Amino acid sequence: MKVKISKKRMTQDELVVFNKPSKVYIPLISGSDTDITILVKKGEYVYKGSIVAKSKGNFRIPIHSSVSGTVVDFVEKTSFSGEKIKCILIENDFKEKIEVKPTVKKEINKYTKDEFIENLKENGIVGLGGAGFPTYVKYDTNKIKTLIVNAVECEPYITADECLAKQKCEEILETIDAILEINKIEEAIIAIKKENIKLKELFDNFIGTYLKIKIKLVPNIYPMGWERTLISEVTGKQYNKLPIEKGIVVNNISTIYAIYEALKYNKPLIEKVVTFSGEKLKKKCNVLVKIGTSVDEVLKSLGVLDGVIISGGPMMGVAVSDAVICSNQNCVLVLDKPNDIPMKCLKCGKCVSVCPAKLSPVLIMNFKCKTDKDKLKLSKLHPERCIECGLCSYICPSKINVRETIKNKKELLKGDK
Amino acid sequence: MGPFIKSKDTTTKIMIRLLLSLLPIILFSFYKNGIIPFLHDKVGILGLFYPLIFILVGVISSFVFELIYALIFKKDDYKEYIKESYSIFPGLFLAMILPINVPIYVLILGVFVSVLSKVLFGGFGKNLFNPALVGYLFIIIIFSSSFSSATYFNKYELDTITSATPLTNESLVTGIGTYDTLVRPYGRLLNFFIGMIPGSLAETSALLCLIGFIYLSVTKTIKWRIPVTYISTVFLITYVIGSYLDQSLYYPFFHIFSGGLMFGAIYMATDPVTSTVTPIGQVLQGVFLGILTVLFRFIGTEGVAFSILIMNLFVPILDNICAKSRFNIIKSLGLFLIAWLSIIALCLYFSYINKGPNDPDFDIISKNKNGSKTTYVVTQKGYGGTIKGEIIFEKDKIISFNILSNHETKAKYDLIIQENYLNKIISNQENLDNLDTVSSATVTSTALKKMVINTIEDYK
Numbered sequence: 001m002k003v004k005i006s007k008k009r010m011t012q013d014e015l016v017v018f019n020k021p022s023k024v025y026i027p028l029i030s031g032s033d034t035d036i037t038i039l040v041k042k043g044e045y046v047y048k049g050s051i052v053a054k055s056k057g058n059f060r061i062p063i064h065s066s067v068s069g070t071v072v073d074f075v076e077k078t079s080f081s082g083e084k085i086k087c088i089l090i091e092n093d094f095k096e097k098i099e100v101k102p103t104v105k106k107e108i109n110k111y112t113k114d115e116f117i118e119n120l121k122e123n124g125i126v127g128l129g130g131a132g133f134p135t136y137v138k139y140d141t142n143k144i145k146t147l148i149v150n151a152v153e154c155e156p157y158i159t160a161d162e163c164l165a166k167q168k169c170e171e172i173l174e175t176i177d178a179i180l181e182i183n184k185i186e187e188a189i190i191a192i193k194k195e196n197i198k199l200k201e202l203f204d205n206f207i208g209t210y211l212k213i214k215i216k217l218v219p220n221i222y223p224m225g226w227e228r229t230l231i232s233e234v235t236g237k238q239y240n241k242l243p244i245e246k247g248i249v250v251n252n253i254s255t256i257y258a259i260y261e262a263l264k265y266n267k268p269l270i271e272k273v274v275t276f277s278g279e280k281l282k283k284k285c286n287v288l289v290k291i292g293t294s295v296d297e298v299l300k301s302l303g304v305l306d307g308v309i310i311s312g313g314p315m316m317g318v319a320v321s322d323a324v325i326c327s328n329q330n331c332v333l334v335l336d337k338p339n340d341i342p343m344k345c346l347k348c349g350k351c352v353s354v355c356p357a358k359l360s361p362v363l364i365m366n367f368k369c370k371t372d373k374d375k376l377k378l379s380k381l382h383p384e385r386c387i388e389c390g391l392c393s394y395i396c397p398s399k400i401n402v403r404e405t406i407k408n409k410k411e412l413l414k415g416d417k
Numbered sequence: 418m419g420p421f422i423k424s425k426d427t428t429t430k431i432m433i434r435l436l437l438s439l440l441p442i443i444l445f446s447f448y449k450n451g452i453i454p455f456l457h458d459k460v461g462i463l464g465l466f467y468p469l470i471f472i473l474v475g476v477i478s479s480f481v482f483e484l485i486y487a488l489i490f491k492k493d494d495y496k497e498y499i500k501e502s503y504s505i506f507p508g509l510f511l512a513m514i515l516p517i518n519v520p521i522y523v524l525i526l527g528v529f530v531s532v533l534s535k536v537l538f539g540g541f542g543k544n545l546f547n548p549a550l551v552g553y554l555f556i557i558i559i560f561s562s563s564f565s566s567a568t569y570f571n572k573y574e575l576d577t578i579t580s581a582t583p584l585t586n587e588s589l590v591t592g593i594g595t596y597d598t599l600v601r602p603y604g605r606l607l608n609f610f611i612g613m614i615p616g617s618l619a620e621t622s623a624l625l626c627l628i629g630f631i632y633l634s635v636t637k638t639i640k641w642r643i644p645v646t647y648i649s650t651v652f653l654i655t656y657v658i659g660s661y662l663d664q665s666l667y668y669p670f671f672h673i674f675s676g677g678l679m680f681g682a683i684y685m686a687t688d689p690v691t692s693t694v695t696p697i698g699q700v701l702q703g704v705f706l707g708i709l710t711v712l713f714r715f716i717g718t719e720g721v722a723f724s725i726l727i728m729n730l731f732v733p734i735l736d737n738i739c740a741k742s743r744f745n746i747i748k749s750l751g752l753f754l755i756a757w758l759s760i761i762a763l764c765l766y767f768s769y770i771n772k773g774p775n776d777p778d779f780d781i782i783s784k785n786k787n788g789s790k791t792t793y794v795v796t797q798k799g800y801g802g803t804i805k806g807e808i809i810f811e812k813d814k815i816i817s818f819n820i821l822s823n824h825e826t827k828a829k830y831d832l833i834i835q836e837n838y839l840n841k842i843i844s845n846q847e848n849l850d851n852l853d854t855v856s857s858a859t860v861t862s863t864a865l866k867k868m869v870i871n872t873i874e875d876y877k
Contacts, residue, residue, distance in 0.1 A: 156422060314422040335421050343428055343501045344542040349640060349694035352740075360740035362694050381740055390420035397428045404418055 015163055015273065016287045018301065020094065024067050024292035025077045025087035025324040030055040031132035034085055036063065044071045047099040049268050052088055059134045062124045065090055066270035066290035068097040077294075080311050080326035082318035087292065101266050108263040109178035113139075116182045116263070123262040124269045124327075128254035129225070132328035135259065138249050139183055145247035147188040148234055149176060149256060151199065152218060154225040155313030158331045160273040161253035162199055163286040168257055169202050175260040177210050185249075188213045191234050195220045222315065223356055223389045225252075254330070269327055278333035280307030295323040295332055307334040315390040340399035351392035351402050357385045361392040365405040369412060383409040426637075431689075432503050434638045438629035439619075439684070442513070443472060445612060446619045450517050450571040459572035468618060471524065472512045478525045479508020482532040490536075502541040507531040510549035510685065513619035514677055514722070515556070518568035523560050527552035546729045547691045550722050557722075569615045578602060578615060595664070597796060597803055598780045599671050606667055609674035617677060626679040633683070640692055642699035643706070644682040648673050650707025654763050661768040678710065681721035691729045697749050698739035702728055704756045708763060715767050778864075779871040791876065794821070797868035800860040801825045808872050815846050818869065829858040838862055842869055849873075 028036040035056045046052060046065045053063040065088075073089040111119065120136035127133045129150065149172075153161050165172060176188045192200050194217045203215055218224050218233050227250050231243055239245045251259075254272055261267040270291055277284040282303030289298060295309065310317040310333040317333065325332075351361040364383050369375055383406050392402035447468045455465040463470075483504035487495035508528040515524060531552030538544040556563055570578065600606055603614045612622025634641040652669045659668030673679065686692060686706055693702050706724050713720020735752070742749035778798035782805075785792045791810040796803045802824030809817040818839050823830060833839070836855050842865060845852045849870055855862040 308421070310419070310421055315420045317419055317421065319418070319421075333421070338421055338423070340423060344540075346428055346431070346542055346689045347692075347694055348428075348431065348689045349696075349699075350637070352694045353696060358743040360695055360736070360743065363736055363740050382744065394420045394422065395424050395426075397424070397426045397431055399423060399427070401418055403420070 015167055016285045018287050018289050018298055021092055021290060021293040021297055023089060023091050024290055025075065025089055025294065026052055026063060026065060026292040027079055027324055027326050028053055028086045029079055029326060030061045031126065033057050040071050042071055042073065046071060046090060047097050049270060050099055059137060061126065061134050062122065064124055064268040064270050066292050067092040068095050069093040078320045078323040080329045082311060082320050087324060104266045109181045111182050111263060113182055119262055120259065125258050125262055126327055128258060128272060128328055129252040135255060141244060143244060143247050144183055144185045144249050147179060147185050148248060148250045149188060149190040150225060150230060150250050150252040151190055151192045152225040152230060154222045155315050157277045157333060158275045158313050160275045160286050160330050162196060164257055164273045165199055165253045166202060170206055171260050172253060172256050173206050173210055173213060175256050176213055180212050189234055190215045191218050191230055193218060193220050226356060226387060229356055274325060274329055275331040276302055278335045280305040280334040280336065289325050291325055291327050293325045295325060304334050308337050309334055315394065316388060342400045343398040345398055345400055348397060350395045354391045354395050356389060357387055359386060361402045361406055364409050365402055375413060378409060379413055384413060386410060431638050434636055438632050442619045442622060442625045445622050445625055454571050454573035457573050464572065468517060471618065474521055475508035475512025475524055475528055476505045478528045479532060480504050482529055486536050507535060507548035511552045514553055514617050516564060516568040517571055517618055519563045523556055523563055527556045530555040542690055544690055546726055547685055547688050550685060550726050553722050554726060574615045595780060596667055598782050600667060606670055620677045620680040623674040623679045626683050630683045639687040640699050642696060643686050643692060643703045646700050646703025647682040647686055647706045650704050651678060651711055654711045654760055657764040658767045676719045677721040681725060686725050691732060693732050693735050695736055695739035695743065697742055698735040701735055701752050701756060708759045711763055781875060793872050795868055795872050797864045799823060799825050799864040800829065804864055806868055808869065810876055815843050818843055825861050829861050832858040833861060842866060
């Protein structure tokens with residue numbers, strides 16, 4: 001069973017710019033890594049684009065300031081995924097002063113592979129789709145045969161990539177072509193949802209000279225944007241752990257555009273397009289915001305009614321308060337408070353038929369785990385393969401939050417290892 | 418916690434759709450068992466509404482028993498308990514699968530057992546066995562006399578149909594039957610499809626069950642794989658056996674349209690709580706149900722209810738294996754192998770070891786034992802067609818032999834009567850081989866002689 005969740009369209013296509021936050025809270029997080037070295041002190045003046053921190057892990061991704069101004073404090077705020085994280089509070093002086101940087105090549109396809117990777121690393125480009133994996137790592141190999149550009153955005157409400165693609169269609173195609181040339185990749189495939197036919201037509205107008213770039217329409221189902229589903233739909237290939245096993249790299253539209261700005265202007269990742277929507281929001285639109293902007297500040301300017309603030313889409317997002325915009329954020333929603341009362345499970349099996357990871361959620365949920373032997377049995381049902389897409393909870397006629405129970409079982413097994 | 422949007426379907430809506438799909442079946446039962454006998458002056462006003470009353474009693478008693486349970490054991494939140502236990506269904510289904518003439522108190526006792534089996538397992542969602550079928554099993558065991566021609570036939574059928582119900586038909590026990598013995602007594606195969614045959618209250622109409630199936634499948638209410646594989650497995654096996662034994666295509670259709678198969682496959686086997694949740698599990702459950710049902714039928718009993726109860730027991734095992742086979746299909750291969758081998762074995766066994774009587778022209782339609790008397794209704798091929806006769810034994814002796822119908826030439830048959838041949842057969846029953854035939858009516862008189870010889874053989 002495939003689940004069609006129709007996209008709730010917003011009224012306007014325009015891109016609202018929100019670039020005057022009074023202060024920003026630069027989140028000290030890279031992907032899911034919060035082990036970050038702070039490189040600034042209280043009272044220090046920073047430029048827009050200055051490196052203020054660096055991750056300690058293997059990848060050493062720099063984190064940049066998105067405004068010019070003074071470092072005021074280090075405070076805790078809520079991240080994209082709903083966890084409390086440390087942030088650098090910078091007071092905006094609204095001067096948008098930029099540090100003088102080495103000049104860049106005007107032609108973005110004139111980079112060598114090494115320069116390309118160095119540029120992405122220095123500008124802190126990470127995957128903007130969700131996981132926030134450093135982009136340069138994906139390209140640091142010679143095995144790539146296919147680049148898939150993910151323009152799917154399968155969750156309802158979210159149209160940030162679509163909006164960006166419509167505004168910057170030519171730049172995106174130019175960047176894809178440059179990436180193919182620099183990395184000697186054979187082909188690129190832009191995956192667009194069938195319902196989004198207008199975007200395809202737009203790309204078709206410009207695609208003429210780019211012979212290596214193709215467009216593929218994919219079904220309007222959720223979770224089409226999940227890497228595994230997308231790759232299998234577009235190429236018919238299955239992989240074990242990472243798509244690179246089959247010579248495939250997936251980037252979404254926002255990431256491609258961030259690469260464009262990095263190559264063209266040496267501009268680090270300091271702002272992005274985020275969808276602000278939901279029934280309880282007066283003005284529903286896509287907003288270009290600086291990373292670290294307080295979510296509440298943006299919502300105030302759009303006119304918010306009473307409701308739950310959700311970071312992320314309606315399926316995978318979490319309810320948050322006091323949140324800041326992170327680099328891998330794509331959506332903020334204000335929705336009605338959910339008031340479904342869970343009932344008894346009737347074992348209808350719908351969660352089994354919808355699970356894209358081929359799990360049997362109802363069996364995992366009802367599995368009583370007491371002894372170590374039970375844990376071994378449970379592990380054969382592979383709860384760890386859950387991608388937390390939320391379809392099981394969505395489809396459940398008894399309104400049980402199935403995903404949470406799977407997550408708990410997942411934790412139970414993790415704690416054991 | 419998310420997701421913050423949910424599908425509009427709810428458990429209550431699922432149950433309402435289930436009820437809606439049952440409504441035409443209930444109304445048809447009212448028409449067949451209430452209105453028709455009433456129009457033929459067989460029953461009064463009470464009899465007219467009796468089918469509806471019968472079902473209503475099942476529904477109400479089911480609700481009341483569970484309410485009593487909730488009031489005693491779930492004092493604090495009995496309202497919540499009742500709200501999400503869908504307590505009318507066990508009684509409703511039980512009433513629908515019982516013969517119309519089962520006494521009301523037997524129905525109520527059956528419902529009590531149904532509800533008991535449900536709450537003992539922990540209530541809605543936890544019961545291992547289909548509650549309605551547990552009640553049904555209880556009635557079969559304790560009140561076995563509730564299941565005979567006398568209880569299955571409504572007042573109108575009692576006068577118009579002389580045979581037993583299709584699946585209690587004796588010829589199925591002694592062989593695989595023929596069109597004349599299986600279908601002819603009830604008209605034609607179309608009557609089976611529409612449901613104008615004797616049978617349980619709501620099980621007879623294959624057509625209405627199929628309409629319900631389509632509605633429930635399109636609205637994603639039931640696990641459609643179970644009935645599809647169940648019914649097609651029965652069809653496949655009976656088709657193979659039937660065609661091997663020179664039966665035409667009517668034979669598999671007779672099997673899928675008769676008894677409780679359609680209703681059982683579509684409504685009872687798909688009970689969400691007691692069926693498998695994995696798609697592969699549902700396919701396997703259906704196939705095994707088909708195998709069991711055919712097996713039960715050929716050893717002489719209607720086995721839909723038993724098959725479903727037996728498979729209920731295996732649901733957790735099927736689910737466990739099939740959940741793993743979602744990652745690796747090979748894991749369910751063993752189960753499929755067992756299923757395929759069983760199908761082949763069943764086909765071979767019942768095709769080669771056909772238990773039918775030696776004389777292919779002879780068939781037993783019914784056999785009723787009443788004290789020291791045993792009454793046979795049998796057929797034998799004569800000169801112009803089948804001759805139907807009634808033979809009554811008392812204390813191992815034939816005391817009566819009557820011809821119920823025949824297609825012999827009138828002149829020849831008159832000769833038999835003139836010769837008083839039927840009485841000659843009775844008086845020479847010890848030594849029939851030496852009894853002379855009637856000259857000029859040799860074929861007919863030989864047929865009558867053979868009819869009695871064959872019956873005596875069965876009686877022994």
